Amino acid sequence: MRDRNDGPSYGRRVTAAVWFRPSQQNIVFALFAVLFVLFSLFLHGFLTTDNMLTLLQNVAVLGILGLGMAVVVIGRGIDISLVASLAVPPGLVLQMVQNGHSLPYALLTAFALSLAFGLVNGWLIAYAEVPSLFATLATGLFLAGLGQVALFKLDVVQWSPGMNALTVIGQGTIAGLPVPILMFGLTAIAVMLFLRLTRIGTYIYAIGDNPNAARITGIPTRPAIVLQYVLAALVGAFAGLVLAASVNSMPTRIYNSTLIYDVILVVVLGGIGLSGGRGGVLNVVIGTLLIGTMLNAMTIMDVSYSGQNLIKGLVLLVAILADSFVNPRNEETAQQGDI
């Protein structure tokens, strides 16, 4: 037994401090854990395997979207057009197959559309220097309008038999796990590898941390920013395919919903600051879990949709309030233009 005052003991205290470091991520995770335990103890039917799988399945699409958003937010941007990316290219796949085109051809077209859309977004933000919030607001509007006018015959594009090869990504189970969860997991791993292991992933963190410094250092900031939005558009389209496959149609009016706000919440609540350069895939997962748990529990408790929103909002407010008390920002540390 070592003396209390020697080195390792000190080291242990440091370790403890790191473990309980009250970052927003940990606070949200703690909140999730508390809610989870409470629901498990007091809510009948919550802690069952079936319910757990339902919970995850319901938030899988939200989680995938959150991953796409995370890439952009880490690079100090925001992509409001993500829901349009989710709705329009996958809707186009369904529509083209319905019209008699082959599935690979339809997928290729949708891929090209997503790619082009991401490039336009990226160009507007990186080269034309339109603020990302505004640029993606407008391009999202444009893409949704394009879908309405030129691409879809009805608001809800139905699944046609030609699509059956894709059913697997939205329905059924592999090794007991529903496929959408697996898709979420796969996307999460892919995005994590991209951010952690590739050079360009590091660039994105650098750009988010300080765009000017990154640029001066010689990082090709503009191409990297374009890549962020291309990735977001592609991830969004993938989420759309998963969604379409799991509900057997593509409700394109989803564009009018407040889904985008949920996506932003998942990302920011998990601890990826909108000022960029912070956070990672784990944050998205934690944010998704918290939202998923709350929504699931409230569904079991039969709370109305508005009631759910109200409670969700209040809980979120508590979470960010707690964060502000634990990690206070002041006039000295605040970054200019960080809204």
Place this chain on the structure above:
Amino acid sequence: MNERLVSLRYRYWPDHLVGEILSKRWTETAIPAIVLVIVAAAFSEAIPGFLSAAGLADTARQACEIGFCVFGMSLVIIVGGIDLSIGSIFALTDFCALFCLDVLGWPVWAVIPATLLAGALLGAVNGILIGYFRLRAFITTLITLIVYRAAYDLLIFGHSNQIAAAFPDIPIWNFIGGGTIFGVPSIVLVYAAIAIFGHVFLTRLRPGWHVVAIGGSRRSAFNSGIPVRRTIAQCYVASGFLTALGALFFAARLGTVGGDIGVGLEVTVLTAAILGGISLGGGKGSVAKALIGTLIVLLITNGLTTLSAPGGVNRMVLASILLIAAMIDIRWVKNRNRIISKVYVSPTYHAMPPIPATDPDSGTPFALNDRLRDVTEIGVGRIEAPEDIILDGDDNLYAGSRHGDIIRFFPPDYERMEVYAHIGGQPLGMAFDRNRSLYVCVGGMGLYRITRNRKVEKATDETNRSLRSVNDDSRLRLADDLDIADDGRIFFSEATVRYEMHEWPVDGLEARGNGRIICYDPNTETTRTVLRNLKFPNGVCITSDRQSILFAETWGCTVKRYWFAGPKIGRVETVLDNLPGYPDNINLASDGNYWLALVGMRCPALDLAWRMPGFRRRMAKRLPVDEWLFPNINTGCVVKFDEQGRILESLWDLGGVNHPMITSMREHRGHLYLGGILNNRIGRYRLAHADPDFVHYDRRWGITA
């Protein structure tokens, strides 16, 4: 012939106006304004009656309802935040108004404050969270957007039928919703009042400046003592209040509480604000921008609806216009200053006769000599930039310094010195008035007076605004030298109205008549410009007849005489022409003639360049400032001349040992004291054959020692 054309072209074509117009702050709003005009024109072409009175009245009501929200959003953006909850606040306050009126049966005079209070309280929630608890605006208002919307949905679930069933027929309520005063919708009047107040608030009132300062740099605002947290919180309260105001009119006009009221309103409002040119991130914005943005968005959406375009087309057109406008606007705002810096300098044609000879053996009165080599030095290294010097009857020596002080040196050896008065700007020309108050021209500040008990007072810092100038020329930018008439009126020169003091060489590059002579009358405390369009007027001195002044035009290389009284009143005559150098201050000599400082000598290169305005413009556009041609001020001299325009003698320091640079000289008891704006010393030169009792302003005012 060619040169003649050039001279005519530069004489009549006002090049300098382009830069001056672009430097106006309101040109930042130019692109949104042009977009607005184009959109309005396009739709009135496509839709007959689009801009008719009836159509406009209806558009106006809608525009104002949204316009109130845009004001709120703009305020919050200017302070460096964002308010996404506006749409939900709009819905909740709309419900509040109709609930109070229809279900609770409150009278209208109670409904109005209740609604506005509700809006302010909802905004206060945002304000407290963002201002005091320092939460991030985006995420916080995103959450309150969801919470408020959910609350609204829950509320209308219980009461929408009651409200839908009620048909309140209250005249005042109907008036709010649809009334007009002299044909102007009621809401427009309220909107105009708020807009005018908002403009005054942001541009003229201290709290408004605080808002802009916090948005511009929160840290600096905090460090300079602005109550950052409270101000931010108040902005959100104001945003909620303004939104409630819009909702109140909306409730009075339509009286419904549908499920989709206010859904997506935050997007419309945000679009309007950004399209108007209010930049996200804070610190920039105006009421006019918010107004223009609102109108553009509303015209587009209404126009497309009237054209009954399919929803999708509507969206695509809106999105395209938004993107294009935003892109152009961002380019414009970004490059505006660069364009200004390129076009602001606008040289003009300025031909000079050949330079008179100054060679030692030329036989002209300007012949070079070494007489100033033996000057003694005062305060070497202890004074900086004594542009002018003056001595009083007690032989005290006063000089300006770069640090904004008037320094006093004490006789007899002028070793001891003190700060006589601190003004804050670079003191230039000086003169004593009858009461021995020291009048000083201060660069960048105007005309100041130091009383005998050392009190610094502002005499004047503005003159009458000339109607035809684009730049506001009422402020004095570069008051240079002065003299005082018998009736106490002070005539002083302002070298240029287009540049600041440190930019004086650029004015020389332009060689346009940018300066003026101004008269300040201490008896009536009025200031009037008496002569305009002078080429860098500099030294000023009262002549022997006490009815006119001599003034030097530095870039004109002339000395002229202007009569402010007597039979020749208002006339200007040239006294000295085609000087070999750039004349600066003029002061009286003891023999009744005048001393004139030549700050630098002309050189053929600049003389040639003055005849080639295109060359100088290309230089100003393509080269960095430190590679521009620069008037020579390394070597100058002092000359003595009489009122008939004869040069009597000249004093040089040929080798440039002690006094190469001279901007002013003052004769005093047999000595000539020399000042220079780039010097670190004052020179003292012994004059032979001079009146040993001469004290400039004692003789001027008839005081005998």
